[in-house]
Amino acid sequence: MTCTAGSSTDPGSTPRPSAYATTGWLAGAAGPVLTELRAQTGLDALLHRRRNGLQICVAASVTTGSPPIGATRPASAGPVAGVLLAWQPPDELYEALSCARFTATQLAAVRRRGWAYGPDPLRPGGVTYAVPVRAPDDGVASALAVTGPASRMPQTPDRRLGRVLFDAVTGLADSLLRLPGHSLP
DSSP states (O other): OOOOOOOTTSTTOOOOOOHHHHOHHHHHHHHHHHHHHHHHHSSEEEEEEEETTEEEEEEEEOSSSSOOTTOEEETTSHHHHHHHHHTSOHHHHHHHHTTOSSOHHHHHHHHHHTOEEEEOTTSTTEEEEEEEEEOTTSSEEEEEEEEEEGGGSOSSOOHHHHHHHHHHHHHHHHHHHHSTTOOOO
């Protein structure tokens, strides 16, 4: 794995679309769930996948200032990256940690809690709360996150916001199971 210092969402760069960004079934299933999540919390709601060391925004319900759908950035820092990496097999985890801004101990805490919370590395003053969307093999298929300015987020994650996020994950799983020929990715 090559560590990447930049991001396709850096100012002046063009977001790189991914195969997931153009696969409409996941984004289609997530759209209504993310819209409802944003309505309930007043925060931007995003769904990310991990591929080749990158986190890819595959669906979003946002106001302004968030990465566009299809934007990629290294999966090396922040709560979304932590959730996407925490349940990876040991060999992938070891490789990813060589480029990451967090430690194996921090990822173990994410696994134990079932969520990650902290500063968003691409939004100065932004805070993100991310939870896993589990795959049938008990791995993590994607990360569902809400993000907003620190002034609008709780100092520490509270039960109400966590409950809303986990309810949204359940809603997304239900939507995916209702699609013909699809299950959780």
